[in-house]
Amino acid sequence: MGRPSVKDERREQILRAYETCVARFGVEGASLEKIAEEAGLARPLIRHNVGNRDDLLAALVDRFLSRSERSVQRMIDALPDSRATETLIDWLFDPNYSDAQFVLVAEALIAASQEDPALATLMKRWTRDFIASLRSVLENEASNASSDDLDAVAAGVAGIYFNTDSLTPMGNMSDVRHASKRAALMLVASLERS
Amino acid sequence: MGRPSVKDERREQILRAYETCVARFGVEGASLEKIAEEAGLARPLIRHNVGNRDDLLAALVDRFLSRSERSVQRMIDALPDSRATETLIDWLFDPNYSDAQFVLVAEALIAASQEDPALATLMKRWTRDFIASLRSVLENEASNASSDDLDAVAAGVAGIYFNTDSLTPMGNMSDVRHASKRAALMLVASLERS
DNA sequence: ATTTTAATTATCAAAATTGAAAATCAAATA
DNA sequence: TATTTGATTTTCAATTTTGATAATTAAAAT
Numbered sequence: 001m002g003r004p005s006v007k008d009e010r011r012e013q014i015l016r017a018y019e020t021c022v023a024r025f026g027v028e029g030a031s032l033e034k035i036a037e038e039a040g041l042a043r044p045l046i047r048h049n050v051g052n053r054d055d056l057l058a059a060l061v062d063r064f065l066s067r068s069e070r071s072v073q074r075m076i077d078a079l080p081d082s083r084a085t086e087t088l089i090d091w092l093f094d095p096n097y098s099d100a101q102f103v104l105v106a107e108a109l110i111a112a113s114q115e116d117p118a119l120a121t122l123m124k125r126w127t128r129d130f131i132a133s134l135r136s137v138l139e140n141e142a143s144n145a146s147s148d149d150l151d152a153v154a155a156g157v158a159g160i161y162f163n164t165d166s167l168t169p170m171g172n173m174s175d176v177r178h179a180s181k182r183a184a185l186m187l188v189a190s191l192e193r194s
Numbered sequence: 195m196g197r198p199s200v201k202d203e204r205r206e207q208i209l210r211a212y213e214t215c216v217a218r219f220g221v222e223g224a225s226l227e228k229i230a231e232e233a234g235l236a237r238p239l240i241r242h243n244v245g246n247r248d249d250l251l252a253a254l255v256d257r258f259l260s261r262s263e264r265s266v267q268r269m270i271d272a273l274p275d276s277r278a279t280e281t282l283i284d285w286l287f288d289p290n291y292s293d294a295q296f297v298l299v300a301e302a303l304i305a306a307s308q309e310d311p312a313l314a315t316l317m318k319r320w321t322r323d324f325i326a327s328l329r330s331v332l333e334n335e336a337s338n339a340s341s342d343d344l345d346a347v348a349a350g351v352a353g354i355y356f357n358t359d360s361l362t363p364m365g366n367m368s369d370v371r372h373a374s375k376r377a378a379l380m381l382v383a384s385l386e387r388s
Numbered sequence: 389a390t391t392t393t394a395a396t397t398a399t400c401a402a403a404a405t406t407g408a409a410a411a412t413c414a415a416a417t418a
Numbered sequence: 419t420a421t422t423t424g425a426t427t428t429t430c431a432a433t434t435t436t437g438a439t440a441a442t443t444a445a446a447a448t
Contacts, residue, residue, distance in 0.1 A: 001447040002393025010395090024308055028223025031435065042397065044438090049395095052437070107301065107360060114218055114363035124364050131370065148376065155370055156354050156377025163353035166301060166360075169308035170318050176325065176349055182342065183350025187377060190384040195417040196423025204425090225405065236427065238408090243425095246407070 010049040014039050015063055018056055023104035024169075027057065027112035061119065064105055065126060071102075072133050085141050085188050088134070092161045093181035095168075103165035131158045142191040153191050157184045204243040208233050209257050212250055217298035218363075221251065221306035255313065258299055259320060265296075266327050279335050279382050282328070286355045287375035289362075297359035325352045336385040347385050351378045 017039035021030035032053070036043040050056050079087055091097045106126070113120035135154035142150070164180045167173045211233035215224035226247070230237040244250050273281055285291045300320070307314035329348035336344070358374045361367050 001391085003395065003443095003445040005394065007394090024305075025222045026220030026302075026305065028219045029221070032437095033435070043436090044398085045396070047437075104305070107305075108220075110361060111218075111220065111298070111301075111363050113365075120364045124367065127361065127364070127367070127370065131373075148373075149380070151373040152376035152380060155373035156350070156381065159354040159357035159374055159377070160350050162360075163357045166356075167304060167321065169305050170314045170321070171307075173318065173321070176321065179325075179342075179345040179349035180353055182346035183353070183381060186343070186346055186384050187350065187381055190380050193387075195421085197415045197425065199424065201424090226407095227405070237406090238428085239426070241407075 007049055010041070010045065011059075014041065014046055014050050014056075015059055017041075018060055019064075019101065019105055022060065022108045023101045026108050060105075061109065061122060064109065065122065068102070068106075068126065069129075072130065076133060076137060079137065084137055086185070088137055089157070089181060089184050089188065092157075093164065093177060093184065095177070098161075098165065100165040100168040103162055104168070107162070107166055127158075131155050134158055138188065138191060142188075145191045149191055153187050156187045160184050160187075201243055204235070204239065205253075208235065208240055208244050208250075209253055211235075212254055213258075213295065213299055216254065216302045217295045220302050254299075255303065255316060258303065259316065262296070262300075262320065263323075266324065270327060270331060273331065278331055280379070282331055283351070283375060283378050283382065286351075287358065287371060287378065289371070292355075292359065294359040294362040297356055298362070301356070301360055321352075325349050328352055332382065332385060336382075339385045343385055347381050350381045354378050354381075 014035065018030060018035050020038050021034050024030075025034065032043055032046055035056075036046055039046075046056070050059055075088070075091065106123075109119060110123050110127070113123050131151075131154045134157055135150050138145070138150055138153055145153075160180050160183055164177050167176060208229065212224060212229050214232050215228050218224075219228065226237050226240055229250075230240055233240075240250070244253055269282075269285065300317075303313060304317050304321075307317050325345075325348045328351055329344050332339070332344055332347055332351075339347075354374050354377055358371050361370060
């Protein structure tokens, strides 16, 4: 009985807004005021539903890591059996498919890692896991490639991808995006020749 | 006559500290207090020597662009005649030679571009110029490569390089750095085979 | 309709940040 | 040494940000 709780939805709403603010202003620049405005809620509701600044960051990191894991896994599972690598790169470099905010949040959390050793540990693992996920796709289609080459191409594609999405705050850079995608494909192609 | 002015040195001192803070906390997170502490000066001296927040950012951008142009030019001029590309990549991925803070400042300014169209214009040009500089080195040693391939490899190497240095706040990631450098070399090598 | 549960709003104090000006101190020269 | 120029420190008010609690309102069940 009593008024039904909407805490779960509010929490999501707030964390989504927080994510947007972190992507735009960085971890240190995302003030509670901005988050509240972005969420369309009064500031005290942030405290009521999630907590103070530290609680907020902890919740964001938790959400980021779990969502990332799920979405990467889902993407890999959705890849076709043939031409999986090319399809993966198509998706990573398609601005309509890939979520730039995801990468911007990752970069903000990586930047904040300098002040937060515990966060650094988590983000190191996240980075290596992401690269390892790409590597597993590459390995399926270039099983004759050396382990070092697989490591290199996976790190290279990840780097080009991160960098490409990190340019989005400047606005349209479709020429660089296009060249970057082509570079990723060249990297992958060089695997098949090894 | 009168007491000699130290404004130029103070200005440099302050902008250097500001740069460090921007690299660590982002444009929005670099407060005057933090800058003053980093510079080892009283806060009013920032205002006295450089100005308010906006003046500070304008001065930083100006300094960043001019220093970047000079240092990239100097690096390219210092390249040997033979194996210029390999040497360039050696330098870009050598943590003792390459300055990670330079890349972190660039990323922070790119992130801040979303709120500042004028800054976006400058940083777009800067990004394209940097890629074009890499391209000019590549072109010298792979003159038979197609223009599109040169664009792609230049953008790819730049992206891998930016991304690698942007990971430094997490601490030691030498495995990823090593793999990234190898990827950059593979990209370049694929040019020669085209 | 009353009760109960929880969302929402109002309000306050403390701390941090910024902008700005006045006052003071230091190092040159005449 | 007196003067002048400018660095440095002191101080103040205004604004923003944060943390926290009390008061109010809304929506369900009995």
